[in-house]
Amino acid sequence: MTVGASSARRLPEWEFWFGVAFFIVTLVGGLYLAYGAAHVWSDRAALPVQHLRIHGDRRFVTDTMVTEQLLKQGPLPSLTGLDVDWVQQQITALPWVAQAAVRKEWPDQLSVHVTEYQPVARWTNSRLVSGDGKLFAVPDTGVVAELAQVNAPDDMVAEAMSMLAAVVARTDNPDLQLRQLQITPREAWTVKLTNGIELRLGREQTLARFERFLALYPELLKAQRGTPQYIDLRYDTGAAVKWPDETELNEVDKG
Template identity: 35%
Template sequence: MLALLVVMAIGVAGWLFNDWEPRLLPIRVIEVKGELHHYSSQLLQKTLTARLRGGLLTVDLLELKAAAEDLSWVGHASLRRVWPDRLEVEVEEYRPLARWNQDSLVTATGIVFKKGTGIVPEGLAQLEAEEPRAPEVVARYQEWREALRHIGHAITVLSVDSRGDWQVELAKGTRLRLGTDTVEERFARFIASAPQLEAAGHPLRVDLRYRNGFAVKWAPNVEPAVPTPNKDRPMQSGNRG
């Protein structure tokens, strides 16, 4: 009987504590730390306030952490109690490297996240692939972007389909077809030949799916400035592979 009374007393005390603690130790301030580039700290504060249950001692930090990280742009959040009435929230935000498929963004490490309602930086390239390939596509994009920058080109779209067929669209309007095999070698072949191509005219499509050469489709009404093979013919001999 005594044991039952003790258990009941503990239960009542717990109920009273949970009922009174938010009134005695209310959380009055949610302080957000960390660089927020696309969303304001007020939005995060509003999100956490809506999920706030309990006072400083009883608030569920794990629940609030999950609520913060549910926001598409938040990569990691950590929370801690600060006496007497404050929650401190540290946020690491995803920084987009490029657009990803139709409605997402991707970081420099290949993490894909939804863009939500935030402001997306202008001038981001479009990367298109199945999501498991994101780290590979991002790494290749960064490598190729630097190589192209040195010869005055920029990538607008980089894509690889389910068959592994790679294509690149450049800001000047040229499309590169790299195929599925030895794509690094084929890309390097374009880099080496780009000055010759630009001296000859305006290439719309460069098909590098040949073992030893490539085929070029020129812009209409532009005659090559130097002798070249017919359009859509390999500039060097070789079989496509």
């Protein structure tokens, strides 16, 4: 029995060099494709933002306002060089803008969703207050002149908004909606209604006193003496009514 190592089959020389050539061609081709892809990426990444899409249900913030705000310092850079936080800061600096969501869309488009503040009242010093109690400034509050005017310390926002909501909840009579609310620094409340009646509510139990007025109002209508100039409800019961062209107050019992 003959024992010996099996000799490995030796490739022909042409097969060896063919394999080497194939490897080199494959390597060079891969490098070329990678270089080309990187070149294309670099060229596209260098392009400035060409398209701006602005979304959102808006009444006061126009596309032009947003576009001009973003281009104040010149054309926008490429998407890769654009700072989303900076874009958000620029847009939320605009009047009426509560939030801005920004998304990059390859290769050259920026998508912006704008959310406006929803005002529920006009506030002291030409400001507005939103439904969540946030104060914000706009160039002209007259565009929402239909909203109630509130003059009060800024730390009384929650209390004022609570009263506005309570009035709406307790009566749907358009004549008895709150038109003006004055809260002094000493927290004395005065309300003027849409029909022109002024209610003096004082510092305590303001909502209960307004409810007392609602109970008295039908009796006032029966009097047929015109619209009272003001009604003083700063009493334990009833109210004092100042009628037009009268110097004396008439006591009205709540019944």
